Amino acid sequence: MFRKIHSNRDPRDTLYRELKKEFSAYTDKGSRFSQVLAAKYPRFLFGLMTALLLVSAVLAIWLHPKMVPPEKTNTRPQSAVLNGGFDRILAAGAALGQTIRLRRQVDSITAKTVLNKSDSITLVRDLDSLQHIRLTLPH
Structure with missing residues (x-):
């Protein structure tokens, strides 16, 4: 029941290393494609990035008009809280x-x-x- 389990796995093999080994071909292609795209169209990408930032700011303001913190709510006086508690008990x-x-x-x-x-x-x-x-x- 308490037998020691022996493993022949290399201790340097980690999940990150295995994922990198498996998907490195695809990530390298994507990296090369994005570098070529950035080298060919730097102004377009800068304009696109700026436009997306502006759209994000406009949507944040338009969809969340109450971004101002709420005012303090009026708390009931202590006697009202106690009376409400007694009423609930009764x-x-x-x-x-x-x-x-x-x-x-x-x-x-x-x-x-x-x-x-x-x-x-x-x-x-x-x-x-x-x-x-x-x-x-x-x-």
């Missing part, structure tokens, strides 16, 4: 109480062997109420 407590009441009612209805029409309607309404409570409470 709402969660009320929802919990209603959930317990609805669950008891659902359990009592489902314990019956035969349901009449009013039991079915009450059961559907209670299950919908439970679903609504579950969706409105924050997780």
Whole structure:
């Protein structure tokens, strides 16, 4: 299980070296082509580069008009934050109480062997109420 694995790989062979060996023919052709192109048309390439820079600047300004940092947002006073927190706690407590009441009612209805029409309607309404409570409470 803990057998030492021997490798006959040359330690100088790296991923970069293997990729260079594999694709050097293509990169050399591309390098030579770009050097010939730059030597033949230097003004055209300079103009193209300048035009692309200008287009990039125009697009950056046009597509991002709100590059100015946003103003500080008005923060609520500490008492408003605390009151909001207490309100959420009270709402969660009320929802919990209603959930317990609805669950008891659902359990009592489902314990019956035969349901009449009013039991079915009450059961559907209670299950919908439970679903609504579950969706409105924050997780």
